[in-house]
Amino acid sequence: MTTTALTPTESTSRYRSLDLIRGIAVAGILIMNIYAFANIYAYYVNPKALGEPSTIDLVTWFVTHTFADQKFYTLFSMLFGAGIMLMAQRATANGTSPTGVHYKRMFWLLCFGVLHAIFIWYGDILVTYAITGLWVYWFARDTKASTKIIVGAIFISIMVALMTLFAVFGGDVPDEEMQDMFDMFAPSQAFIAQENAVYTSTYASQLDHRIDFFTTNLPMMALFFGLFRIGGSMLLGMGLYQLGVLTAERSRSFYIKMMVICFLIGFGIIAYDNFLLIDTEFSMRTTMLSFMSLNSFAAVFVALGYIGLFCLWVKSDKLQGFKNRLEAVGRMAFSNYISQSIICTILFYSHGFGLFAQLERYQLMLIVAVIFVAQLIWSPWWLSRFRYGPLEWLWRSLSYGKLQPFKRA
Template identity: 75%
Template sequence: MSETTTIKPIKINPTTSSERYHALDLIRGIAVAGILIMNIYAFANIYAYYVNPMALGTPSDIDLYTWVMTHIFADQKFYTLFSMLFGAGIMLMAQRAQANGLPSAGLHYRRMLWLLAIGIIHAIFIWYGDILVTYAITGLWVYLFARSTGASTKLIVGGIFIAIMIGLMSLLALFVGDMPAEDLSDMMDMFAPSDEFITQETAVYTSDYASQLDHRTEFFLANLPMMALFFGLFRIGGSMLLGMGLYQLGILTAERSRSFYIKLMLFGFIIGFGITAYDTYALLESNFSLNTSMLSFMSLNSMGAVFVALGYIALFCLWVKSNRFIAFRKRLEAVGRMAFTNYISQSIICTLIFYSHGFGLFGQLDRYQLMIIVAIIFMAQLLWSPWWLARFQFGPLEWLWRSLSYGRKQPFRKV
């Protein structure tokens, strides 16, 4: 297959529903649900609760089992998948412009700058766990690969970037004991926080909105360099480049044969789940020691997630090619077409559930109970996304982003 995709000559405009690839929408819709499976831990409790089920003491059997399931099947897998899709979206826009002989750089950079602005608002005023800022900053340089490099170049460079981060983080985990005392204390609070730290972080989100705002601003400013310039460069950027290459090869768009996807699924799942299973065993055996937790979070699970994401891509593309459960698939595709809106709406809903300006359930629910909330929120999105798209061209935030990026009001209501 050629490394470029033929696109019909049309005036460059936002992608319409008739031009979308069903596989991309389906995978994006499932990724939105998968991201919430992990994000809800950070919405509902202190940061360490996200990475360590022992952070608040010995968990119940059902809570530990819930952690094991989410760690193996969701942790880092779906944001990796979503990053690949983001890269594919950049590639799709660039190809559409190139096919029409039109410059796409200005449009792309406007899109990224507006995404950056929305991400900053989200990070400071809604939830500190925002990923949009990192995506926007990473998208500024990743675009350079979209214009003139082949799929193999993107896959190789993306793989190298991810390998660099995993290698550096592995070294950090192995020599964490040699860190300065203050840095080591901060690292401990991320994985095994002291009672004082737990009390302080809990107090922020059980007090008033002003305290939350101060915490989010401080967190954003302290972590932006690490997230955007290191994690974004290597881990997110590498995944975006992989997504670009997979898109060019027709893999993300379900254009390859069934046998190809079966082989890719087996390859991804055997390696990815094998690494993750070992990682899970090591964590449990070490009782989540600092070294093992760091090696897991920053290296082993991160590496396994890339292969599992490839397996998920193959599995979901097989679903597209099978024509089974079409009605349900269409609902998932609708969620994917409104991924931006659904991602932000998850933040709004969850902060209202857990923070003090809402129902104030921060730190009150067990992991298995949080999975019930995930299911309820995602079922609501499965209902409201197709309902909305039956009446409007785009989701509300998708429409806003497009209108700002193109500098003109986009069609909204369906005629």
């Protein structure tokens, strides 16, 4: 059998819907990540973690909690699974085994993730993606779309069920064994002061904190959260890609029904979630139930609704110029994700402008808007001159074992 060398996907053979949705997801991820960049982690999950918030601060939290929290990383995970499918299908069509290239890609992504987690930001997701990508690839070939979707749904359901049990019965666990959980959802003043000191002191202190956080949380992130939540979402994305859903190949009526049904379910659960949070005044148990169970489950349906909405946009001719810019952001998602980390750590940490714990949530949303507008300008400008984003080019060159063409002729 003759084989053809496997090469990266050129822009002419890409599915524009995948790039568009990925570009939107990059913005959505920053909406939530900036809370963790700008303050202690409890600030992300609990608007009252640092005391009674202002009205605009509380409203901003509810808006981002409802429309962004866990929705966009779920969407991004689905797209990651679709990307694995796309690579495997292209390789098979070329008569080349994609297995070696896939595992090289995951190895180098793992390396990038470790560097990012230790030297830039503790909230890295790349390590979890790389480790999860090692096993979800087993489903990429020779399994039906229905198998992928069913297994993915089961995995997500298992995690939601386990987290629900933990949130409901966590009060029965001795306090000393729950201290880390208390600090995550309802931190003490001593813990707040300790966390603030880390990111308002020296880079060396930050480095120690990131190494400790990474080594402590990696098993939970990669082996539990990655297995069930991220892995389940990747499998859903693989199945949706295989069915032509993510690539905007279905009818307009299909996407309208998908959007309406999934939004009704997802936002219905979130409405109940928000009611519980308000009714209990963000009690420890309710906040845990929200973050680990209700919102996590609802996010899957909202992400699916977003897919329906965005694919309807792909099939229309509305705002074509803006659409093109979002596609460029999506084609450079890796570079844009890391650049967000670099920009935000410079803004908030002591080795930069030192704005850590200084701004309200609505002010952080203004920063998100400025950063994303810059990426909407930068990404198409860059891709008009180069074939890939800088990190995409490096990742591809390492994965394929040779330097890829970079500059456009």
